[in-house]
Amino acid sequence: MMKKIILPLLCVLLLGSCKNETKQGNQSVDEMGLKETDTIIVEVPAVPVKKSIKQIKEELTAKGFKTFDYVDEKTKDTILMQQYFMAFLKKSEIHMQNEEESERLQKLHLEHLSKMYELGYADISGPFGDDGDIRGITIYNVPTLKMADSLAKSDPMVEAERLEIEIHPWWAAKGYRLR
Known part of the structure:
Protein backbone atom coordinates (compact mmCIF):
# COMPACT_ATOMS: atom_id res chain seq x y z
CA MET A 1 0.00 0.00 0.00
CA MET A 2 2.82 2.35 0.92
CA LYS A 3 4.59 1.72 -2.42
CA LYS A 4 1.41 2.70 -4.28
CA ILE A 5 1.44 6.07 -2.55
CA ILE A 6 5.18 6.82 -2.49
CA LEU A 7 6.02 5.94 -6.11
CA PRO A 8 3.48 8.30 -7.73
CA LEU A 9 4.45 11.01 -5.22
CA LEU A 10 8.13 10.66 -6.14
CA CYS A 11 7.26 10.86 -9.84
CA VAL A 12 5.32 14.08 -9.30
CA LEU A 13 8.17 15.57 -7.25
CA LEU A 14 10.74 14.63 -9.89
CA LEU A 15 8.62 16.09 -12.68
CA GLY A 16 8.18 19.26 -10.66
CA SER A 17 11.93 19.43 -10.05
CA CYS A 18 12.63 19.09 -13.77
CA LYS A 19 10.21 21.92 -14.55
CA ASN A 20 11.78 24.13 -11.87
CA GLU A 21 15.24 23.44 -13.26
CA THR A 22 14.28 24.60 -16.76
CA LYS A 23 12.50 27.67 -15.38
CA GLN A 24 15.38 28.68 -13.07
CA GLY A 25 18.17 28.05 -15.54
CA ASN A 26 21.39 26.54 -14.19
CA GLN A 27 20.18 25.44 -10.76
CA SER A 28 22.32 22.48 -9.68
CA VAL A 29 21.11 19.06 -8.70
CA ASP A 30 22.37 19.58 -5.10
CA GLU A 31 20.33 22.78 -4.68
CA MET A 32 17.14 20.79 -5.41
CA GLY A 33 17.96 18.38 -2.59
CA LEU A 34 18.72 15.47 -4.88
CA LYS A 35 21.94 13.61 -5.43
CA GLU A 36 23.11 12.47 -8.83
CA THR A 37 23.08 8.90 -7.55
CA ASP A 38 19.39 8.93 -6.52
CA THR A 39 17.33 6.45 -8.52
CA ILE A 40 13.82 5.14 -8.55
CA ILE A 41 13.44 1.39 -8.65
CA VAL A 42 10.27 0.05 -10.23
CA GLU A 43 9.56 -3.63 -9.73
CA VAL A 44 8.39 -5.32 -12.92
CA PRO A 45 7.82 -9.07 -12.85
CA ALA A 46 10.12 -10.82 -15.34
CA VAL A 47 7.52 -13.49 -16.04
CA PRO A 48 3.78 -12.81 -16.37
CA VAL A 49 1.76 -14.01 -13.40
CA LYS A 50 0.31 -17.41 -14.22
CA LYS A 51 -3.25 -17.91 -13.07
CA SER A 52 -4.46 -21.17 -11.61
CA ILE A 53 -7.15 -23.25 -13.32
CA LYS A 54 -9.45 -22.30 -10.43
CA GLN A 55 -8.84 -18.55 -10.97
CA ILE A 56 -9.41 -18.81 -14.73
CA LYS A 57 -12.58 -20.82 -14.18
CA GLU A 58 -13.90 -18.27 -11.65
CA GLU A 59 -13.20 -15.37 -14.05
CA LEU A 60 -14.93 -17.15 -16.95
CA THR A 61 -17.92 -18.11 -14.80
CA ALA A 62 -18.27 -14.52 -13.57
CA LYS A 63 -18.43 -13.38 -17.22
CA GLY A 64 -21.16 -15.95 -18.00
CA PHE A 65 -19.09 -18.60 -19.80
CA LYS A 66 -19.88 -22.29 -19.37
CA THR A 67 -16.93 -24.42 -18.27
CA PHE A 68 -16.07 -27.78 -16.79
CA ASP A 69 -12.82 -29.45 -15.87
CA TYR A 70 -11.48 -32.95 -15.76
CA VAL A 71 -8.26 -34.70 -14.81
CA ASP A 72 -6.19 -36.13 -17.67
CA GLU A 73 -5.60 -39.82 -16.91
CA LYS A 74 -2.02 -39.83 -18.31
CA THR A 75 -0.63 -36.56 -16.96
CA LYS A 76 -2.92 -36.10 -13.94
CA ASP A 77 -3.24 -32.45 -15.02
CA THR A 78 -6.54 -30.64 -14.57
CA ILE A 79 -7.87 -29.57 -17.96
CA LEU A 80 -10.33 -26.67 -18.12
CA MET A 81 -12.87 -26.91 -20.91
CA GLN A 82 -14.70 -23.82 -22.14
CA GLN A 83 -17.74 -23.57 -24.36
CA TYR A 84 -17.18 -21.63 -27.58
CA PHE A 85 -19.53 -21.24 -30.53
CA MET A 86 -18.61 -22.44 -34.00
CA ALA A 87 -20.34 -20.50 -36.76
CA PHE A 88 -20.52 -22.22 -40.11
CA LEU A 89 -20.69 -19.71 -42.95
CA LYS A 90 -22.81 -21.38 -45.61
CA LYS A 91 -23.42 -20.52 -49.24
CA SER A 92 -26.83 -18.94 -49.82
CA GLU A 93 -29.07 -19.15 -52.85
CA ILE A 94 -28.83 -15.41 -53.46
CA HIS A 95 -26.10 -14.29 -55.87
CA MET A 96 -27.60 -11.14 -57.40
CA GLN A 97 -24.60 -8.88 -56.84
CA ASN A 98 -22.28 -7.98 -59.70
CA GLU A 99 -18.51 -8.50 -59.47
CA GLU A 100 -17.87 -5.01 -58.09
CA GLU A 101 -20.48 -5.47 -55.35
CA SER A 102 -19.09 -8.94 -54.52
CA GLU A 103 -15.58 -7.49 -54.10
CA ARG A 104 -16.93 -4.70 -51.87
CA LEU A 105 -18.83 -7.19 -49.70
CA GLN A 106 -15.79 -9.49 -49.47
CA LYS A 107 -13.65 -6.57 -48.26
CA LEU A 108 -16.27 -5.64 -45.64
CA HIS A 109 -16.57 -9.31 -44.63
CA LEU A 110 -12.82 -9.59 -44.00
CA GLU A 111 -12.82 -6.30 -42.09
CA HIS A 112 -15.67 -7.61 -39.92
CA LEU A 113 -13.80 -10.83 -39.14
CA SER A 114 -10.63 -8.87 -38.30
CA LYS A 115 -12.61 -6.62 -35.99
CA MET A 116 -14.17 -9.63 -34.23
CA TYR A 117 -10.66 -11.04 -33.66
CA GLU A 118 -9.22 -7.70 -32.47
CA LEU A 119 -12.08 -7.21 -30.00
CA GLY A 120 -11.57 -10.72 -28.63
CA TYR A 121 -14.95 -12.05 -29.78
CA ALA A 122 -13.55 -14.50 -32.34
CA ASP A 123 -10.51 -16.70 -31.87
CA ILE A 124 -10.14 -18.09 -35.36
CA SER A 125 -11.78 -17.67 -38.75
CA GLY A 126 -11.10 -19.05 -42.17
CA PRO A 127 -12.48 -20.38 -45.42
CA PHE A 128 -12.66 -24.02 -46.46
CA GLY A 129 -10.47 -25.14 -49.35
CA ASP A 130 -13.21 -26.69 -51.44
CA ASP A 131 -16.21 -25.26 -53.25
CA GLY A 132 -18.78 -26.90 -50.99
CA ASP A 133 -21.87 -25.42 -49.37
CA ILE A 134 -19.98 -24.60 -46.16
CA ARG A 135 -17.68 -21.73 -47.13
CA GLY A 136 -15.85 -21.18 -43.81
CA ILE A 137 -15.99 -21.05 -40.03
CA VAL A 158 -24.69 -12.31 -43.98
CA GLU A 159 -26.58 -9.01 -43.94
CA ALA A 160 -26.47 -8.99 -47.77
CA GLU A 161 -27.72 -12.61 -47.69
CA ARG A 162 -24.64 -13.88 -49.57
CA LEU A 163 -23.86 -16.19 -46.65
CA GLU A 164 -26.08 -17.95 -44.14
CA ILE A 165 -25.10 -18.77 -40.57
CA GLU A 166 -25.38 -22.05 -38.68
CA ILE A 167 -24.01 -21.98 -35.11
CA HIS A 168 -23.21 -24.86 -32.76
CA PRO A 169 -21.82 -24.89 -29.20
CA TRP A 170 -18.28 -26.30 -29.23
CA TRP A 171 -16.05 -27.28 -26.34
CA ALA A 172 -12.27 -26.89 -26.30
CA ALA A 173 -9.53 -27.03 -23.70
CA LYS A 174 -8.68 -23.54 -22.45
CA GLY A 175 -5.20 -22.40 -23.38
CA TYR A 176 -4.38 -25.13 -25.89
CA ARG A 177 -3.19 -24.14 -29.35
CA LEU A 178 -3.66 -25.60 -32.80
CA ARG A 179 -0.76 -27.70 -34.05
Missing part, protein backbone atom coordinates in the same frame (compact mmCIF):
# COMPACT_ATOMS: atom_id res chain seq x y z
CA THR A 138 -15.55 -18.58 -37.21
CA ILE A 139 -15.09 -19.70 -33.63
CA TYR A 140 -16.64 -17.15 -31.29
CA ASN A 141 -15.26 -16.74 -27.77
CA VAL A 142 -18.39 -15.32 -26.16
CA PRO A 143 -20.57 -16.52 -23.27
CA THR A 144 -23.87 -17.11 -25.07
CA LEU A 145 -25.30 -18.48 -28.28
CA LYS A 146 -27.39 -15.32 -28.60
CA MET A 147 -24.26 -13.15 -28.59
CA ALA A 148 -22.45 -15.38 -31.11
CA ASP A 149 -25.51 -15.35 -33.36
CA SER A 150 -25.78 -11.57 -33.17
CA LEU A 151 -22.08 -11.07 -34.01
CA ALA A 152 -22.24 -13.56 -36.88
CA LYS A 153 -25.36 -11.94 -38.31
CA SER A 154 -23.67 -8.52 -38.27
CA ASP A 155 -21.22 -9.79 -40.92
CA PRO A 156 -21.86 -7.72 -44.10
CA MET A 157 -21.95 -10.91 -46.23
